[in-house]
Amino acid sequence: MLQISGSAGGTTLTGTLYEDGERAPSFRGAPEENAAFVWVCDEFYAVASGGTVQRFGDEEVRVAFESPMPRGFDDREQAVAAAKEHVRTQFARVGVPAADVDVTVERVEAAGGTV
Numbered sequence: 001m002l003q004i005s006g007s008a009g010g011t012t013l014t015g016t017l018y019e020d021g022e023r024a025p026s027f028r029g030a031p032e033e034n035a036a037f038v039w040v041c042d043e044f045y046a047v048a049s050g051g052t053v054q055r056f057g058d059e060e061v062r063v064a065f066e067s068p069m070p071r072g073f074d075d076r077e078q079a080v081a082a083a084k085e086h087v088r089t090q091f092a093r094v095g096v097p098a099a100d101v102d103v104t105v106e107r108v109e110a111a112g113g114t115v
Contacts, residue, residue, distance in 0.1 A: 003108050004041075004080065006087030008101045009056035013087050015041025015068075017079055024070070035072025037079035041086055042068055045093045054094075061094045080105065 001022055005014040017039050018024035024038035043066040044054075051062040073079035084105075088098040 001108055002080070002083075003106050004039075004083040004087065004103065005106070006084075006091060006101045006103050008091050008096045009059070011054050011056055013042065013044070013090055015039060015083060015086065017083050019076065035074070037073040037076055038070055039073065039079055039083045039086065040068045040070045041083070042066065042090075043093075044090055046095065056091075056094065056096055059095075063094060 001019060002017040003014050004017055005012050007013075017037060020036040024035075025040060044063045045066070047062050047064045049062065051064040053060050054063050055061075071082065073082065084103045087103055088101045091101045092098055
């Protein structure tokens with residue numbers, strides 16, 4: 001599996017890309033089991049009140065989190081591109097330009113250790 005992270009202003013969002021043959025989590029809204037690649041990551045957006053305070057550089061923003069939105073893909077390249085776009089989009093939702101988001105891809109073992 002791959003962990004794909006976006007970082008900006010001292011805040012990081014990480015999602016997991018389950019690859020062909022790996023067991024993706026099963027829950028309501030998850031893609032069909034026949035998807036070769038499954039991307040799972042939280043989504044967040046800015047709110048005027050409530051939520052959780054996150055720091056983005058010198059700015060504090062209140063954010064609310066949505067349930068993960070799993071997405072299925074047929075090939076790895078398409079899945080990784082969509083995952084990178086997803087993390088950039090989450091930061092854009094709170095006013096951080098996509099160009100300011102540093103995206104990394106790291107292969108990890110299913111038990112959580114890095115390969």
